[in-house]
Amino acid sequence: MPYSRPELQKLVRDSNLIFSGTVIELGASSVANLAPRDNFAVVWVDNPMRSDPALGDLRRRKITVELLTQGELQPDQKVIFFTLNWIQGGGIAAREVTHLETQQEDEVAAEVARMPERHLAERLASAILVVVAEVTETKATPFDVRWRNAPQWATASFRNVEALRGQPIENMVVLFPTSGRPMWARSPRLRKGQRGIFLLHRPPDWPPLPDLGPTLTSAVFTVLDPADVQPVSQRPLVEKLLRQRSAR
Amino acid sequence: MTVVRVVNTVPAERSDETDLNWQPSIAINPANPNEIVVSAYTEPPNNVGFSYSYDRGQNWQINFSEPGEQLDQSAGFGASGELYWTVAFDPASAIPTLHVLRTPDPATAGPLPEIDTPRPEIDQPYAHVFTHGEPIPPDTDRLYVGYIDHSHNMGDSAIATVDVCLDARAAVPVFTQVPIEFRASLPLDGYEVRPAAHGDGTVYVAHKSWSSWNNTTVITDIVVVRDDNWGADGFVSLTDPIDGKPGLRVATKVHIKDPQLLGGQRLDNDLSLAVDPTNSATAYIVWGDNAQGEYTLRVRRSLDRGNIWSGDLLTIANANLAGLAINSDGRVGFVYQQLVAGLWETHFRRTSDNTGRNWDDIILARTPTAGEVADYSRVIAVGKDFYGVFPAWNTPNPANFPATPPTPSNPNGARFLRNTTKTAPWQLLGSGGFPVAESVDPFFYMVQDDGTPNPPTDLTGTVV
Numbered sequence: 001m002p003y004s005r006p007e008l009q010k011l012v013r014d015s016n017l018i019f020s021g022t023v024i025e026l027g028a029s030s031v032a033n034l035a036p037r038d039n040f041a042v043v044w045v046d047n048p049m050r051s052d053p054a055l056g057d058l059r060r061r062k063i064t065v066e067l068l069t070q071g072e073l074q075p076d077q078k079v080i081f082f083t084l085n086w087i088q089g090g091g092i093a094a095r096e097v098t099h100l101e102t103q104q105e106d107e108v109a110a111e112v113a114r115m116p117e118r119h120l121a122e123r124l125a126s127a128i129l130v131v132v133a134e135v136t137e138t139k140a141t142p143f144d145v146r147w148r149n150a151p152q153w154a155t156a157s158f159r160n161v162e163a164l165r166g167q168p169i170e171n172m173v174v175l176f177p178t179s180g181r182p183m184w185a186r187s188p189r190l191r192k193g194q195r196g197i198f199l200l201h202r203p204p205d206w207p208p209l210p211d212l213g214p215t216l217t218s219a220v221f222t223v224l225d226p227a228d229v230q231p232v233s234q235r236p237l238v239e240k241l242l243r244q245r246s247a248r
Numbered sequence: 249m250t251v252v253r254v255v256n257t258v259p260a261e262r263s264d265e266t267d268l269n270w271q272p273s274i275a276i277n278p279a280n281p282n283e284i285v286v287s288a289y290t291e292p293p294n295n296v297g298f299s300y301s302y303d304r305g306q307n308w309q310i311n312f313s314e315p316g317e318q319l320d321q322s323a324g325f326g327a328s329g330e331l332y333w334t335v336a337f338d339p340a341s342a343i344p345t346l347h348v349l350r351t352p353d354p355a356t357a358g359p360l361p362e363i364d365t366p367r368p369e370i371d372q373p374y375a376h377v378f379t380h381g382e383p384i385p386p387d388t389d390r391l392y393v394g395y396i397d398h399s400h401n402m403g404d405s406a407i408a409t410v411d412v413c414l415d416a417r418a419a420v421p422v423f424t425q426v427p428i429e430f431r432a433s434l435p436l437d438g439y440e441v442r443p444a445a446h447g448d449g450t451v452y453v454a455h456k457s458w459s460s461w462n463n464t465t466v467i468t469d470i471v472v473v474r475d476d477n478w479g480a481d482g483f484v485s486l487t488d489p490i491d492g493k494p495g496l497r498v499a500t501k502v503h504i505k506d507p508q509l510l511g512g513q514r515l516d517n518d519l520s521l522a523v524d525p526t527n528s529a530t531a532y533i534v535w536g537d538n539a540q541g542e543y544t545l546r547v548r549r550s551l552d553r554g555n556i557w558s559g560d561l562l563t564i565a566n567a568n569l570a571g572l573a574i575n576s577d578g579r580v581g582f583v584y585q586q587l588v589a590g591l592w593e594t595h596f597r598r599t600s601d602n603t604g605r606n607w608d609d610i611i612l613a614r615t616p617t618a619g620e621v622a623d624y625s626r627v628i629a630v631g632k633d634f635y636g637v638f639p640a641w642n643t644p645n646p647a648n649f650p651a652t653p654p655t656p657s658n659p660n661g662a663r664f665l666r667n668t669t670k671t672a673p674w675q676l677l678g679s680g681g682f683p684v685a686e687s688v689d690p691f692f693y694m695v696q697d698d699g700t701p702n703p704p705t706d707l708t709g710t711v712v
Contacts (some may be wrong), residue, residue, distance in 0.1 A: 030310075033300075033302055034355075052262075054263075055262060056263060056680060057708055086312055086358060087309050087356065088259055089308055090259070090307060115547060145507070146346075146435070146436060147319075180620055183319060194435050205343055208367055220380040
């Protein structure tokens with residue numbers, strides 16, 4: 001029974017290693033420090049579809065898969081594996097989430113390719129305001145000593161604000177991290193003169209916000225996710241995704 | 249004779265990796281030092297994971313276990329081989345939450361069971377495990393997790409805290425949350441809370457009790473608390489002679505420039521303490537401060553259970569990522585990174601006599617600066633040997649690793665598992681054989697102490 005598109009989307013999102021492959025051997029292991037188990041399958045990767053870039057090109061490499069259920073696969077069988085990373089070193093092992101027939105390979109590949117667009121759609125859905133604007137000024141807030149991993153917020157001011165979703169608020173304050181620590185390294189950095197599409201969100205529960213004086217809480221927004229700042233050239237896509245959402 | 253080994257822990261399978269492997273820490277199985285775990289930040293979308301070696305650091309694999317994004321983490325081994333892993337992460341929200349996980353099988357562990365109540369709003373968990381030999385087996389693993397707890401006062405303050413578990417291998421371990429700040433700290437306690445236990449039941453914890461911060465400078469006391477009953481009595485065994493409160497102030501009104509950078513690294517995270525396994529009265533401490541202007545690490549010691557502390561036994565200017573450990577001979581190991589001529593030098597030093605003033609010096613690495621790479625590194629002693637991990641820029645140039653000159657089997661000096669060129673130009677290579685951008689990796693090191701009986705002949709380390 002083929003999986004529906006929503007089911008495929010969930011599988012793609014929940015699996016960080018997806019590939020089509022050929023079962024070479026059952027009950028065996030290709031990992032140096034992982035003894036064979038009955039529920040293992042050594043699989044030859046035919047087509048890697050989603051994987052950690054650190055692994056490079058997985059084509060024609062072996063992966064030991066810990067199967068959910070024994071007896072469903074046979075040697076030489078080709079299937080699409082949805083898995084989670086498990087062991088990398090002395091070989092590669094992964095834990096199965098599920099597997100599908102290879103007839104759905106094109107559909108799975110398409111869903112993987114659509115991940116960035118779906119992520120953008122999710123960020124648009126959670127945004128309070130979506131605006132096209134130009135950054136007129138950025139200003140660091142006082143250093144936050146409370147948390148070693150604090151984002152070290154800066155504020156940005158906008159002008160020529162055009163709303164694509166929501167109603168812009170006068171004197172709104174947009175916060176973005178400046179810390180280079182790993183958890184903030186992927187967040188957008190705003191700069192004076194930058195023009196773009198900004199997906200503005202309510203501040204999360206953590207990290208704590210700086211003291212912004214008399215600013216209304218309702219006027220404070222953040223950009224944290226890499227998708228929260230889009231180039232103006234993405235406007236057609238952003239508008240399409242917003243229309244799709246409002247049509248639901 | 250001393251054998252030194254330096255190994256880049258990134259496995260060959262991850263040769264295309266360009267992550268910033270932040271916050272490295274290390275744990276060694278004291279009953280089987282072939283088993284080693286190094287934890288460090290791994291970029292999403294991977295699950296949270298740790299590196300594992302089954303052959304004393306020669307080869308490494310990464311085991312991914314939990315969903316989510318890890319912030320800080322550290323691990324400890326019991327002599328039973330049980331691994332305890334403390335990690336601050338949260339898959340559901342962004343609030344840093346302490347999770348204490350364990351497994352008897354770190355080699356192939358998948359998702360790990362959680363053994364303590366998740367504690368939200370904590371910073372910098374630090375695990376210390378001590379296996380206590382009980383009169384009737386099995387032995388028990390004492391687990392101490394130091395952290396600062398922000399869950400009071402809307403997160404605007406933080407209190408140095410230790411979670412104490414006297415039998416971490418129990419089916420349902422019991423943890424007691426023990427605040428160890430007995431004075432008012434403003435605005436918070438320092439980030440480092442460092443427990444160290446001895447086999448006679450003595451447990452020391454070092455922490456920093458801030459008295460002020462004015463946007464450029466922290467003023468803090470360096471405080472040591474002690475408990476003489478495995479941490480079960482609330483860490484009130486050592487009182488300060490001036491104010492009579494628990495927690496002896498080793499130094500008061502210490503000035504630390506924070507925020508200030510040294511070689512791109514933020515200062516103010518260098519507190520470490522070690523207790524002598526041969527004598528619980530002896531403890532060494534190190535911290536960093538700006539008392540003389542430039543940031544300086546200071547090593548001091550107490551020979552009377554923390555009541556009286558020496559003056560500086562060793563000072564190192566322009567250095568950070570300090571760590572201390574004491575081996576089974578009472579010899580002290582001290583690791584730090586020092587900024588010299590624009591490069592980070594990773595030094596490992598050992599006391600050469602009982603004065604605490606004379607130290608040898610092994611330069612493990614000399615690497616470019618790379619911005620903020622970590623708040624801490626760690627060294628551990630098992631028997632007479634020292635094991636540790638440090639973060640460094642990963643250019644595979646043998647000139648970067650002075651203690652381990654190149655050999656035909658290790659042309660890069662340090663042992664690299666990930667693909668590299670074996671002659672100049674020194675480059676990292678991806679799985680396709682093409683150059684890969686350099687980044688910061690965890691480097692494992694082992695310093696096999698003088699006089700270790702029967703040094704393993706299979707080790708590829710260098711004799712110095």
